[in-house]
């Protein structure tokens with residue numbers, strides 16, 4: 001089977017990227033261009049979430065795409081100080097889910113966050129394959145987001161995904177953020193997290 005990820009029309013060669021290439025290129029970047037994202041592109045991001053796997057096919061996610069100046073400005077008020085860079089992005093995707101609407105197994109395993117993470121991972125690769133930044137954040141005040149978008153109380157506001165075209169304006173970035181912009185933050189060594197056969201035997 002082909003391992004190509006076809007995005008959109010497969011006859012357009014500029015529109016294709018290997019899955020492995022998208023995984024390698026995906027980065028939580030923070031410098032954006034001003035230009036917005038058109039609705040067709042947003043549709044493709046939405047479809048990447050919609051087609052994701054989920055426990056019992058429950059599809060627990062609710063997704064609000066915010067790209068208009070008024071609501072965007074209000075949403076920007078929710079951002080933590082360290083996330084001021086995100087005020088420059090033309091699109092914020094708010095992802096919520098309701099705990100009780102997803103698989104709640106008897107041994108207290110919950111899957112609603114897992115399912116949303118899977119779907120967003122897929123969406124972030126789709127964004128990368130189209131040359132976009134899709135950067136999830138946890139640094140915001142959920143009560144402000146809830147109020148601005150009238151999100152019901154039973155929804156957990158899981159993340160805001162900050163989206164846009166990559167740009168050169170780094171004026172709102174800290175020193176560390178500038179470093180991260182240039183180089184991917186370091187990963188733990190393989191043997192710390194990956195085992196082969198049984199717990200503690202390093203996967204080399």
Ligand SMILES: Cc1cc2nc3c(=O)[nH]c(=O)nc-3n(C[C@H](O)[C@H](O)[C@H](O)COP(=O)(O)O)c2cc1C
Nearest residue numbers: 026027028029082083136137138139140159184185
């Ligand atoms: C759930 C989650 C929350 C995050 N929250 C923030 C955040 O509030 N601010 C920020 O600048 N980056 C945030 N990030 C981005 C991570 O810092 C970034 O993914 C990590 O440093 C690895 O860098 P890379 O994605 O470019 O490989 C978050 C990422 C995830 C998955």
